[in-house]
Amino acid sequence: MPSICLITALPAEARPLITYFGMRAIGHSHLRLHQGESAYLLQCGVGKLNAAARTAAMLQSLPDVVAIINVGIAGSDRTLGETLLAHGVQDQASAQQWFPHLPAVNRLPDVASIQVCTVDKPSSNYTQELAFDMEASGIFNAASKVLDLAFVHCVKVVSDNAESTLDTITAKSASASIKEAIPTVEKLMHALPFDALPSTSAVEALSHALTNRVHYTATERHSLKQLLHRYNALFNEVPNAQALEKYNNAKDIRKMLLSKIDSAAVTY
Amino acid sequence: MDTIYIERDVLSLSRTQNILSRYPNARHVLVDRYTDVFNAPAQNFRVQKRNPALILAHKHGNRVIETPPGYHIGGENNYYFSHMLNCIYDCRYCFLQGMYRSANYVVFVNYDDFFEDIKRTTDLNSSPSWFFSGYDCDSLALEPMTRFIETCLDNFSMTPKANLEIRTKSTQIRNLLARPALDNCVIAYSLSPEEVVSAEEHKTPSLAKRISALKSLQDHGWHIGLRFDPLLKADNYQQLYSDLFEQVFKELNRSAIHSVSLGPFRLPKQFFKKMIRLYPESKLLAASTNMRDNMLSYDEQTESSLLNFCETRLQDYITPDQYFPCVSVS
Numbered sequence: 001m002p003s004i005c006l007i008t009a010l011p012a013e014a015r016p017l018i019t020y021f022g023m024r025a026i027g028h029s030h031l032r033l034h035q036g037e038s039a040y041l042l043q044c045g046v047g048k049l050n051a052a053a054r055t056a057a058m059l060q061s062l063p064d065v066v067a068i069i070n071v072g073i074a075g076s077d078r079t080l081g082e083t084l085l086a087h088g089v090q091d092q093a094s095a096q097q098w099f100p101h102l103p104a105v106n107r108l109p110d111v112a113s114i115q116v117c118t119v120d121k122p123s124s125n126y127t128q129e130l131a132f133d134m135e136a137s138g139i140f141n142a143a144s145k146v147l148d149l150a151f152v153h154c155v156k157v158v159s160d161n162a163e164s165t166l167d168t169i170t171a172k173s174a175s176a177s178i179k180e181a182i183p184t185v186e187k188l189m190h191a192l193p194f195d196a197l198p199s200t201s202a203v204e205a206l207s208h209a210l211t212n213r214v215h216y217t218a219t220e221r222h223s224l225k226q227l228l229h230r231y232n233a234l235f236n237e238v239p240n241a242q243a244l245e246k247y248n249n250a251k252d253i254r255k256m257l258l259s260k261i262d263s264a265a266v267t268y
Numbered sequence: 269m270d271t272i273y274i275e276r277d278v279l280s281l282s283r284t285q286n287i288l289s290r291y292p293n294a295r296h297v298l299v300d301r302y303t304d305v306f307n308a309p310a311q312n313f314r315v316q317k318r319n320p321a322l323i324l325a326h327k328h329g330n331r332v333i334e335t336p337p338g339y340h341i342g343g344e345n346n347y348y349f350s351h352m353l354n355c356i357y358d359c360r361y362c363f364l365q366g367m368y369r370s371a372n373y374v375v376f377v378n379y380d381d382f383f384e385d386i387k388r389t390t391d392l393n394s395s396p397s398w399f400f401s402g403y404d405c406d407s408l409a410l411e412p413m414t415r416f417i418e419t420c421l422d423n424f425s426m427t428p429k430a431n432l433e434i435r436t437k438s439t440q441i442r443n444l445l446a447r448p449a450l451d452n453c454v455i456a457y458s459l460s461p462e463e464v465v466s467a468e469e470h471k472t473p474s475l476a477k478r479i480s481a482l483k484s485l486q487d488h489g490w491h492i493g494l495r496f497d498p499l500l501k502a503d504n505y506q507q508l509y510s511d512l513f514e515q516v517f518k519e520l521n522r523s524a525i526h527s528v529s530l531g532p533f534r535l536p537k538q539f540f541k542k543m544i545r546l547y548p549e550s551k552l553l554a555a556s557t558n559m560r561d562n563m564l565s566y567d568e569q570t571e572s573s574l575l576n577f578c579e580t581r582l583q584d585y586i587t588p589d590q591y592f593p594c595v596s597v598s
Contacts, residue, residue, distance in 0.1 A: 087271065087297045099305045101312075105270045105293055106317050113295045144310035152310075196318045198548050226544070233554035266555050267503045268463035 002194050004067040005040040005058060006185065008178070009051065009135045012171035013072050014043045016179040031057055039189065040065060048091065048118050055142035067151035067192050070139045071185055073159035073169070073177050074116065074131035075123065080164055083181040084131055085188070086154035087113035090138035093120055098140040101150035103191035111184050116154055122166050131156045135198030157181045201240045203228045210253065211239060219265055220250045227257040234264040271295045271321040273305050273372075279438050283377045284324050290413055291322075301325075306353070306370050314546045316371035317358055327351075327376035335400060341454070341493065341592045343398035343431060347389060350397045350404035351376050351416045357406060357437060358470035360552050361498055364404065366539025375414055383423040390430040402435030402456075409438040418443050421450060425551075426451055433493065439473045439481040449489035456493030456524045457482055459516060461508040464500055468552055475512070479519050482590040487522055497531030499574050500552065509578050517585040529592045530578050532571050540564040 006021075008014045014034070016248045017023070023034035023041055031054060032043040040062060040063040051070075060063060078084070085108060090097045102113065117130045118137035125132075136154045143152045157177040160166045207225050210216070216224060232238050239257065269291045276298050278284045288296070299305055302325035311531075335346040339361060344425050353374040354364055375381070390397045401407045401420070411417050417434060424432045432453045444455065460468075462475040473481075486492050494516065535543070537559055558567045565571055575593075582591060 048314075087295060088299075096311075097304055098297075099273075099308065100317055101319075102271050102295065105295065111298070115297075147310065148312040148315060149308075149310045150312060150315040193315050193318055196315045197312075198314075198546075200548065203548070208400070220489070229548035230554035233549045233551050261554070262556050264555065265503050266501065266551060268461065268467055268500075268508055 001036055001189070003040060004038070004062045004069060004189055004192070005042055005062065005065045006060075007042045007044055007051070007055060007068060007070045007135075007139055009044055009046050011043060011073050012174040013178045014041055015027035015043055016175050016182065017071065017185070020179075020182050024172060028061065031061065033058065033062075044139070045134060047134050048120070048136075048141075049181065051135035051138030052142040053138075055139045056145075059143070059146050064196070066147065067189075068115060068139065068143045068147065068153070069185060069188060070136050070154040071181060072084075072133055072156060073174050074133040074136060075126055075157050075160040076114065076131040076156075077126035077128045078114075078158045079160050080158055080161060081177060081180055082158045082183045083111060084114040084156050084158065085111050085184070086116040086131075086136065086156065088115045089136045089140045089154055090115060090117050091141070092117050094137075096137065096141070098137075098144055098149060100140075100153050101148075102153075103188065103193070107191035108187055110183065111187075114156070124160075124162075124165055126160075126162050133160070141162060143171075150196075153188055153192075155181055155188060156184070157187055200229075202240045203232055206238045206241060210244065214248060214250055214253065216250050220254075223254065224250070227254065227261065230261050231257055234261060234266075245257075269322045269375070270319060271297060273297045273302070273321060273323040275299060275302055275323075275325045278324055278326050278377050281377055283379070287324060287377070287413060288377070294322075299323075302374055306372055306374050307368055309369070311369040313365055313369060313371045313542075320354070321372040323372055323374045323376055324377055326378050327381065331376075331382050331388050332399070339400075339592050340398065341433065341529065344395050345389075345393045345397040346400070347386075347397065348400040348403045349373075349382055349386070351379065351382060351401070351420075351422060352405035352410065352414065354404070354473045355406045356409045357474065360468045360470070360547060360550050361500070361533060361535075363535055363539050365546060366535060366542040373410070375410070375416075379416055379419050379468050383420070386423070386430055387427055390427055393429075396429050396431055398431045398433065398454075400433045400435065402433075406436050406438055407434045408436040410438045411440045411443065412447075415443075421447065421453065424452055425450055435495065437469070437472045437478060439477050441481050441485060444490060445484060445488050449485075449491070451491075454491040454493045455482075455485050456495050456527070458495045458497055459512065460496070460500070461512045462515075463508060468500070475515065479516055479590050482516075491526040492520070492524075493527045493529070494525060495529050495531065496578065497529065498533035499530060499578060500533055501555070501570050501574055506577060507573060510581060513581050513585060515580075522585055523587075525586065525590055527592055528582060528586050529589050530575060530582075532565060532575060534563050534565045537562045537564055
């Protein structure tokens, strides 16, 4: 499975996930990061600014991360402990919104969806239609600059409602809530549509090898990748790396690839 | 449909409720405007195509638009309209992949506003007008859910000065066969060689099924149109298109065919750039092409050979008054 990063705000939210996924701390100068076999975990701190800044820093620091799931507690006029999947995330202050592209219903049966509203201060204005949190909009704002919204999601567990208000939340109750959400988080991780993306590894590997051996400008590198993709599409394989060894500059490699592409047979 | 986004303003409409009732297990998400979801940043057409959501919305203005010059089948006043954005099919050459970031389907449920605009536009012209449906979508593919064409035909039956072309690849023709044919309506099918259908027109009905639908429609009295569009180059194109024409025309009453047109493969440069990023493994997009006037196409010699060959072969089957070159909607 490609790399997924789970993001929580509080240590109490992070702990059950760290334990379940068998994660270990990664030394990092200013991020609280853990790594397991199937995912990373970032503990971003409370509030949307912390969430945005640390999500952006994490994406820069871990370029292999291709999906993000925010897991946390939220307030809503729903049953305590109910796990909800965000179908929309709104920043209350700016009214900016994000709509993650959700997996098929049958991949997450019995999980209701809800609009998550990120507030700057804790809110007790509970409704059935909204879940209040303090980080999701920051995470979506930063993540959507880098990732498609089919790969950025948010799972919330109802921690407070009109009958059990904010002041009743403890570290222990937050951990217990997140523990309840783990099956949903795991199903969501498996439902992410990585298999809908094109496979580019062969082209990336050859492009990397060629640009290490021969000098390429940034524009030439871009053009090389395009040509390698076209070659791969037309011949169902990338060019033989050994056959390319006789070419010692970007121009000759380009000329050779273009000549092969132009002469490729196209039949139906 | 797993997820349905609904503009708050259209939630209570009976048409909206009818559509929603078809998908009892879908998630419902209320939005202010369809543009909040559709074509918003950070979306991937290819990924969404796997599991598209439905968006029910109101179309404000620009419902009836003049066609580009040259886009006609003999009429003087030509317009197109789209009650829907995006298509259930997945044709690798389709410009929608490059035009939109989102593969979700938008259905505009204020049908009556479309019909009012069509009537108003018709009344503005002294000579008959033509209205083309199926530019940003397939006209019939989601008809069982939308019932737009059914309502549309009721309206065109009362507006003889307005002519309608329904462009499709779909075989959802039950409703058309259950009503009398309209003299001011043409059902036009996009047709390609079966080998191209299999390789490039994913999720579409086979050529044989399209021909069978055309035959049923013709037998029922509907005017039919044939759109060989887009013409794709291949080393064996002469064989492919010869076989295609033979297969199509042997099944149909040639003299009763309303119109036949050819469309070369062309795409705006920006659309093509997006499409090649989405589908780097596509042979069709990887093959040699040319940029002319910010449009991607085959080189002039290839394009004219392909067109000339097809035009010449068509002369064996139809008369010049049935032929309209280059009505192109890839």
